[in-house]
Structure formats: structure tokens, C-alpha cells
Amino acid sequence: xxxxxxLMSVRVNTPDVIHxxxxxxxxxxxxxxxxxxxxxxxxxPLWAQIQTGTTGRQLFDLWHKTHGVxxxxxxxxxxxxxxxxxxxxxxxxDTEAPLAAPFEPGLVATPRPVLQKFTDLQDLLMLDPIHEVxxxxxxxAKPAGDMSNAT
Amino acid sequence: xxxxxxxxxxxxxxxxELAVIRQGTPPLEFRIKAAGRxxxxxxxxxAMRDAMLPALRNLVIPLNHAEPDDFTLNIWESASTGVQPPxxxxxxxxxxxxxxxxxxxxxxxxxxxxxESGAVSFYxxxxxxxxxxxxxxxxxxxxERAAPFLTIFQWCFRxxxxxxxxxxxxGLPSGAALLAGKGGSGKSTTAALGCEAGxxxxxxxxxxxxxxxxxxxxxxxxxxxxxxxxxxxPLESWSREAAWTAEEKxxxxxxxxxxxxxxxxxxLLPRVAGAxxxxxxxxxxxxxxxxxxxxxxxxLPGTTPSDFTFFARLVRQLPAFHLDLGTDPENVAVRVxxxxxxxxx
Numbered sequence: 001x002x003x004x005x006x007l008m009s010v011r012v013n014t015p016d017v018i019h020x021x022x023x024x025x026x027x028x029x030x031x032x033x034x035x036x037x038x039x040x041x042x043x044x045p046l047w048a049q050i051q052t053g054t055t056g057r058q059l060f061d062l063w064h065k066t067h068g069v070x071x072x073x074x075x076x077x078x079x080x081x082x083x084x085x086x087x088x089x090x091x092x093x094d095t096e097a098p099l100a101a102p103f104e105p106g107l108v109a110t111p112r113p114v115l116q117k118f119t120d121l122q123d124l125l126m127l128d129p130i131h132e133v134x135x136x137x138x139x140x141a142k143p144a145g146d147m148s149n150a151t
Numbered sequence: 152x153x154x155x156x157x158x159x160x161x162x163x164x165x166x167x168e169l170a171v172i173r174q175g176t177p178p179l180e181f182r183i184k185a186a187g188r189x190x191x192x193x194x195x196x197x198a199m200r201d202a203m204l205p206a207l208r209n210l211v212i213p214l215n216h217a218e219p220d221d222f223t224l225n226i227w228e229s230a231s232t233g234v235q236p237p238x239x240x241x242x243x244x245x246x247x248x249x250x251x252x253x254x255x256x257x258x259x260x261x262x263x264x265x266x267e268s269g270a271v272s273f274y275x276x277x278x279x280x281x282x283x284x285x286x287x288x289x290x291x292x293x294x295e296r297a298a299p300f301l302t303i304f305q306w307c308f309r310x311x312x313x314x315x316x317x318x319x320x321x322g323l324p325s326g327a328a329l330l331a332g333k334g335g336s337g338k339s340t341t342a343a344l345g346c347e348a349g350x351x352x353x354x355x356x357x358x359x360x361x362x363x364x365x366x367x368x369x370x371x372x373x374x375x376x377x378x379x380x381x382x383x384x385p386l387e388s389w390s391r392e393a394a395w396t397a398e399e400k401x402x403x404x405x406x407x408x409x410x411x412x413x414x415x416x417x418x419l420l421p422r423v424a425g426a427x428x429x430x431x432x433x434x435x436x437x438x439x440x441x442x443x444x445x446x447x448x449x450x451l452p453g454t455t456p457s458d459f460t461f462f463a464r465l466v467r468q469l470p471a472f473h474l475d476l477g478t479d480p481e482n483v484a485v486r487v488x489x490x491x492x493x494x495x496x
Contacts, residue, residue, distance in 0.1 A: 022437040027441055
């Protein structure tokens with residue numbers, strides 16, 4: 001692990017991302033992308049730490065102390081989790097280096113943070129071609145499929 | 152120095168007044184009351200009244216009601232008035248998500264355009280007025296008639312402790328069940344079966360809630376049901392009552408008078424199980440939140456993180472249950488009633 005992983009700062013991708021934690025699950029919603037997630041109980045302490053703004057070092061330490069695993073295992077688990085959160089645009093990671101280290105499942109002891117993704121409502125967020133107006137101009141939208149004046 | 156949105160709002164309202172003049176008669180006015188808020192609806196044309204008012208008839212109060220209006224809606228169309236809306240003096244270039252027109256939206260104003268009918272809603276929070284314009288009333292889709300002015304109501308109830316919610320509500324005078332879940336989960340069918348069995352029906356598809364304490368208000372009286380639901384024994388007679396269609400569903404208008412509001416007792420998460428009797432299982436608050444919040448947040452324009460917080464508060468206050476819908480439709484309402492009578496608030 002390089003120093004960049006230790007020093008990177010991690011925070012929730014607000015205001016696009018909203019969340020609520022319960023005893024055994026956190027519900028996370030990405031308002032911009034129209035997807036939502038269920039984070040299991042194991043991930044709750046990490047998410048709670050991320051909510052307040054944190055660093056990679058603090059997350060690694062938290063997992064290491066909470067689960068009594070080796071530092072290498074803690075780093076592998078947390079790195080994989082952060083990678084997933086980052087790819088789903090749930091967190092913002094401020095670092096000059098990408099999250100580099102590959103996940104090494106062989107090292108990882110249970111439990112693990114598990115992020116379950118739900119995309120079943122994504123089509124509710126539609127982008128509207130209202131800019132394709134007819135000859136009368138706004139707000140008269142061109143009928144769907146009419147590309148006669150498309151440029 | 153003039154503000155472009157203030158100018159645009161003035162032009163939009165002036166266009167409505169011109170549309171009224173062109174009609175040669177005063178606007179057709181109605182007052183409705185929902186969740187304690189009074190709305191004055193001013194229709195420039197009979198066509199718009201006939202299209203938009205039926206699903207709100209249950210909320211109409213006398214025009215001379217002593218309490219003042221909270222909001223005024225000016226509603227018009229170009230087809231029968233010949234009056235076109237103004238164009239903003241600036242280009243509209245931003246992507247439009249959920250119909251939200253960002254160039255017409257700031258802390259005071261909000262703009263929305265329907266993807267389907269092209270209807271434009273424009274809201275002025277300071278003046279507590281809104282405009283609903285459409286090229287032609289005949290362009291309205293069935294679901295827009297079933298839930299008229301949905302976007303405008305969403306804006307008007309913002310910051311009021313009331314929340315328009317994608318859900319259904321049925322119950323008893325002593326307490327009601329909030330039916331949550333995505334489209335196709337069985338909310339509407341469960342609500343209709345409950346209504347047919349004598350439970351109060353306070354909303355289908357979109358309902359109006361408060362969380363402190365949890366309660367539901369009478370809102371739209373429309374019910375949308377798929378033809379396969381109308382083939383269920385208890386609902387067969389409903390198929391003869393369809394007022395219009397909305398996509399593949401029939402829209403019915405309920406005539407019964409529900410109370411203005413009823414306390415919420417439970418959250419039900421229906422699911423079509425398809426076999427056996429209808430079964431009930433406890434559900435967690437997080438499951439209830441997943442069933443309730445995203446479908447509302449992703450559908451309604453102008454939703455904010457505070458709307459999510461509303462749903463989080465709601466699910467923390469109410470016990471939730473999975474409702475696995477079996478093949479016996481008569482059994483559905485029985486189980487809901489049992490739950491409502493067995494759970495203390």
C-alpha cells in the first residue's frame with residue numbers, strides 16, 4: 001500500500017447521495033443516478049466514519065481494531081469497499097493517486113461490508129429531449145421520432 | 152433591475168388572463184382543500200376543467216368558504232383560447248431530469264414540463280401561485296388526469312410537513328395501513344380489495360402524508376387498476392365503472408367520503424406471491440424505507456434530501472410487515488384488517 005491510500009480523504013458524495021442508518025442496515029440513495037443500495041451491518045462503522053469525513057488510514061485502523069485482523073487484511077477489505085463506493089459515486093475520494101491495490105479475497109476474513117445495489121427504479125429518471133422543439137419553439141416539444149430538423 | 156424569472160412569471164400570468172379574456176367568460180373557479188391547505192383552481196377553459204377536476208372532486212369546498220386561499224392555480228390551454236405561452240428570454244439548454252427545468256427554477260420559482268403531454272407547470276413560492284399550461288387538453292395522458300397538478304402540489308406542500316408519496320393508503324377510522332412498493336408490487340390491487348371489503352380508501356398511487364404524528368390525508372380519489380386485477384372476483388363489478396384509461400390500466404373514481412385524515416398504524420410491503428393464502432411477515436425499518444422512499448424520490452420533481460428524512464422518520468415510527476399476496480383475493484382484506492385491529496398505535 002502506498003502513502004496515497006493512507007492520506008486520501010473520503011467523504012459522502014453530497015448532495016447527490018443521501019442515506020439513513022438503522023441497527024443492521026444502511027439505506028443509501030444516489031438521487032442523480034436513480035439507484036439505491038443496502039449496506040449490511042458489517043459496513044455500518046465504516047460508513048459512519050465516512051459520514052464525518054475521514055482518511056484511508058482511519059478506516060484501515062477502524063477495521064483492524066474492530067475485527068482483530070491483520071493490517072494487510074484490514075487494508076484489503078477497506079480498499080475493496082472504498083473502490084466499490086467510489087465506482088458507485090457514493091463517496092468522493094480526494095487523492096492524487098487512484099485506488100490502486102487489487103482486492104485480494106484470499107486474505108479477507110469475515111465479516112465483510114456488502115453493498116447491495118438496486119437499479120429497478122432507474123428508468124424513472126428520464127432525460128427529456130425538450131430542446132428538440134417544433135417550429136413554434138419552446139415549450140412545444142417535437143413529436144417523438146420526428147428528427148426532420150435535427151442538426 | 153428586473154429579474155428574468157419575475158418577468159417571465161408576469162408574462163405567463165398575463166397570458167393566462169388573456170386566455171380568459173379570449174374565452175369571453177370569467178374563469179371557472181373551484182376551491183379544494185387537502186391536508187389543511189386550500190387551493191383555488193381557476194380554469195380558463197371548460198376542457199381543462201373537465202379533464203383535470205374529476206380526480207379532485209372529493210376535495211371541493213364551497214367557493215364562499217370563509218378561510219382564505221393558501222394557493223391559486225391558473226390553468227389554461229392554447230387549443231381553445233388561441234393564446235400561446237411566453238418563451239423565456241434565455242435559452243433552455245440544461246438536461247431535464249424528472250421534468251425539472253433548471254433554468255426556470257431558483258429559490259422562489261420552479262418549472263416543470265411533462266415528458267408526455269408537454270404540460271408546463273410553473274410555481275411562484277412568494278406569490279403562492281402556480282400556472283398549468285398545455286397546448287391542448289386532449290394531450291393529457293390518463294395518468295396525468297388521475298393525479299392532476301401533481302408537480303404543483305409537490306411544490307406547494309414542500310416545507311409544510313406534508314409529503315406526497317408514491318404509495319396507497321387503506322384503513323379503519325382508528326388507523327390506516329400505508330402500502331409501499333414499486334409499481335407492480337400489488338399496492339393498488341390490495342387497496343382496491345380493501346376498499347371493496349369496507350376499508351377506507353385514502354389514496355392509490357399518490358397519497359399525502361404527515362409524519363408528526365404519522366397520518367394520511369384524503370387526496371386524489373382516482374384508482375388505477377390493471378385489467379387482470381379487475382378480473383379478481385371482488386373487483387369484477389369495478390370494471391364497469393372505469394372513467395378512462397391510463398396506459399394499460401383502467402382509472403376509476405371513488406365516490407365514498409373518506410375522513411379528511413386518518414392516523415397511520417402500519418406499513419405494508421405487498422408482493423405478489425401467487426400461491427397459497429396471503430401471509431404476513433415482519434419487515435425491518437430499512438426494508439420499509441427502501442420500499443417507500445426511492446420510488447417517490449425518483450419520480451417526483453423537486454424532491455430534496457429532506458424528503459428522504461421525512462420517510463426515515465416515518466418508518467422509525469411505524470411497524471412494517473411484508474404482505475405476501477396469495478391467490479385468494481378475499482383473504483387480502485381480511486389479513487389487512489386483522490393487522491389493523493391487532494396492532495396498537
